[in-house]
Amino acid sequence: MAPYFQNHAWEKYFLRVSILFILLLSLPLQPDFYKTLFTISWEYFIADIFHLVTFLPHYFGEQSGIYDWVLIFIIALVGAAIWLKKENPVSADREQLYYYYLRIFVRFKLAAILFVAGFLKLFPIFAPELSLSHLNTAYGYFADWKHLLLSLSAAPAYLVFLGIVEVIAAVLLLFRKTAFLAVIFVVPFYGNAFLADLAYQGPTYFVSTYIVLLTFPIFVYDVQRLGSLIVNFKETLPASWKLDWQKVSWSKWRLPLKAVFVFVFIVLTGVRSYSVYQHPNQSLHYPSEAGLPAIEGKYLVDTFVLNGDTLAFSPTDSVRWKDVVFEKWNTLSVRKVNTTFKDEPPTAFFQREDESRDYEYTHVGDRLYYRYDITKDRIYLKNPNKNYQEDTYTFKVERPDDLHVNLVGFNAQGDRLQVGLSKVDKKYLLYEVKKNGRRGLGYKL
Numbered sequence: 123m124a125p126y127f128q129n130h131a132w133e134k135y136f137l138r139v140s141i142l143f144i145l146l147l148s149l150p151l152q153p154d155f156y157k158t159l160f161t162i163s164w165e166y167f168i169a170d171i172f173h174l175v176t177f178l179p180h181y182f183g184e185q186s187g188i189y190d191w192v193l194i195f196i197i198a199l200v201g202a203a204i205w206l207k208k209e210n211p212v213s214a215d216r217e218q219l220y221y222y223y224l225r226i227f228v229r230f231k232l233a234a235i236l237f238v239a240g241f242l243k244l245f246p247i248f249a250p251e252l253s254l255s256h257l258n259t260a261y262g263y264f265a266d267w268k269h270l271l272l273s274l275s276a277a278p279a280y281l282v283f284l285g286i287v288e289v290i291a292a293v294l295l296l297f298r299k300t301a302f303l304a305v306i307f308v309v310p311f312y313g314n315a316f317l318a319d320l321a322y323q324g325p326t327y328f329v330s331t332y333i334v335l336l337t338f339p340i341f342v343y344d345v346q347r348l349g350s351l352i353v354n355f356k357e358t359l360p361a362s363w364k365l366d367w368q369k370v371s372w373s374k375w376r377l378p379l380k381a382v383f384v385f386v387f388i389v390l391t392g393v394r395s396y397s398v399y400q401h402p403n404q405s406l407h408y409p410s411e412a413g414l415p416a417i418e419g420k421y422l423v424d425t426f427v428l429n430g431d432t433l434a435f436s437p438t439d440s441v442r443w444k445d446v447v448f449e450k451w452n453t454l455s456v457r458k459v460n461t462t463f464k465d466e467p468p469t470a471f472f473q474r475e476d477e478s479r480d481y482e483y484t485h486v487g488d489r490l491y492y493r494y495d496i497t498k499d500r501i502y503l504k505n506p507n508k509n510y511q512e513d514t515y516t517f518k519v520e521r522p523d524d525l526h527v528n529l530v531g532f533n534a535q536g537d538r539l540q541v542g543l544s545k546v547d548k549k550y551l552l553y554e555v556k557k558n559g560r561r562g563l564g565y566k567l
Contacts, residue, residue, distance in 0.1 A: 134217060138202035140339065141224050146194045147332060148231055150177055167394045168242065169406055169472035171386075175235045176329050184469070186328045218363050225343060228336040229295045230383060232308070235333060236292035237387040243285030245399035249275040250407040253482055255447045255455040255489055257550050258420055265465070265485035266322040276552060287311060292387075296380075299360075302344040305337045312337075326471065406472050407481035409451045414496065414519065418450045421527060421543035429537055446543055447489075452496070453482060454503070455489040463487045464509035483507055500531075515539070 150156065155177050162170040178186035181193065242248040249271045256264075256272065264272065274281050287307060294304035312333045319327030343361070351358040367373040398404045403412075423443045426433045433442040440461045447455045468484040476493075483491035483506065490513070492503040499520075505513035517531035517539075529541040 135202055135206055137217060137220055137224075138205050139198050141220060142198035142201045142205075143195055144224070144228065144335065144339075146197060147178060147191075147335075148227075150179075152179060152181075164394070166474040167390065168238075168247075168398060169474050171391060172238055172242070172472050173470070175231075175238050176326075178328060178332060185325065191328070215363075219365065221339070221343070222363075222365050224339050225298075225301070228339050229298075229301050232304075232333065232336045233292045233295040234383070234387050235336075236288045236295070236308070238391055240285045240288030240292055241391050241395040243281045244289055245395045246275075246278040246281040246285070247395060247398050247406055248281060248285075250405055250481065251275055251402075252552065253408065253449055253453075254418065254420060254550075255449065255453070255482065255491065256486070257552070258445070258447055258457070259486060259488045263486060263488035267324045268485035270318060270322045270324065284311075301340050302348075305340045308337050309334060309341065325468065407479060408449070409453060409476040409479055409493065411452045411476055413448060413450055413452045413454075413494070414501070416524070417448045417521075417527065419448060420546045420548055421446045421448070422546055423541060424544050425540065425542035427540035443541060445546075446541075449482075452494050453491060454494060455483075455491045457489045463490065464507070466507045466509055477506070480506065517541075 158170050158173050179190050180186045182189045291304040291307040294300040312330050316330040347358050350356045422445050426442045438460050444457045468480050473479045493506050494501040494503045500518050503515040512534050514534045517529040520528040525545045527543040
């Protein structure tokens with residue numbers, strides 16, 4: 123078989139542009155990557171490894187954007203021209219060697235991403251269960267991107283299926299002979315993810331674009347042979363060019379590097395993902411600090427007294443609370459009526475510390491969310507949304523019985539509040555299905 127490259131000038135230039143463009147997108151040149159790398163810990167391992175494998179350069183903002191990609195592409199165009207001009211006379215196998223190394227790089231980079239993303243879905247922790255506050259929020263108050271995540275969380279079996287596909291594709295990428303088969307899975311899979319990101323206005327479409335980009339060197343290498351086989355029905359031989367590893371100076375590091383890769387991205391990532399799945403209190407999205415004991419649930423506001431004045435419920439009153447939801451962690455949410463809320467965009471998909479986790483209150487309206495600290499019989503409430511930095515309360519908590527909670531205290535402005543809450547005996551279909559199954563509740567597919 124003839125060599126893949128025919129020594130055309132445009133082929134050499136395009137190969138070098140591709141190498142530089144992919145490497146500049148892939149190699150971390152910014153300090154926040156190394157801050158995560160050097161502070162990685164077992165407790166936050168999943169969040170850290172996810173950020174490391176999906177890291178993209180962001181010179182013009184906190185997240186990678188179109189300006190970063192255009193800048194890198196221009197550098198790749200100029201760099202490829204300089205590279206080609208200063209290069210010594212071309213040897214017979216130099217282009218094949220460059221292309222071979224590029225395919226090795228994208229195979230393992232792509233496999234690393236797919237293993238991490240796949241285990242997050244195989245053990246369905248990629249999208250968390252809906253919180254009680256989400257279940258008590260009208261559907262129209264969620265942003266488009268939150269709709270997608272809530273739909274995934276409500277269908278964990280589908281999430282597991284997606285994880286199986288990604289893990290299988292990642293395993294296939296580890297072997298040169300099956301890499302093209304893996305790409306056949308990955309291109310439509312993440313092509314669909316890219317379209318979903320665009321349709322639902324998600325913040326991660328550059329990551330899905332990057333993943334599809336990584337498939338191109340592998341796909342282009344064999345697509346001509348694939349066309350010859352399934353379109354023209356011709357006898358087609360596989361690629362015959364092979365690298366003689368005995369002539370490569372660093373070949374002795376191949377097996378140790380592969381062993382490290384398998385240990386980090388299969389063993390550690392798989393074990394830690396399963397551990398998080400087995401212990402819901404280790405959530406990647408919600409705070410891990412426990413809330414008040416035995417208080418979880420939805421409460422209607424029976425009485426609301428502000429500075430001695432009792433406010434009766436009114437659909438036009440934007441001050442009085444309508445209902446309160448206590449989560450099992452240290453969050454409570456308050457619903458008001460006739461109020462416009464200022465949303466805050468999420469900072470990152472996974473956050474390490476509790477105070478940085480913003481999944482529950484971003485891309486959602488209708489409710490104000492508060493994190494609280496417990497001190498004896500008092501709680502201190504603070505709105506974590508940066509648009510409400512002065513929205514705080516200090517309450518003394520009285521619980522006369524299991525169904526009632528009384529809050530007495532002050533807000534940040536010094537106004538005195540007395541709030542009487544009564545618990546609602548409400549059942550949630552998602553929880554009932556989880557306990558009994560669809561058939562147990564009388565549903566049939």
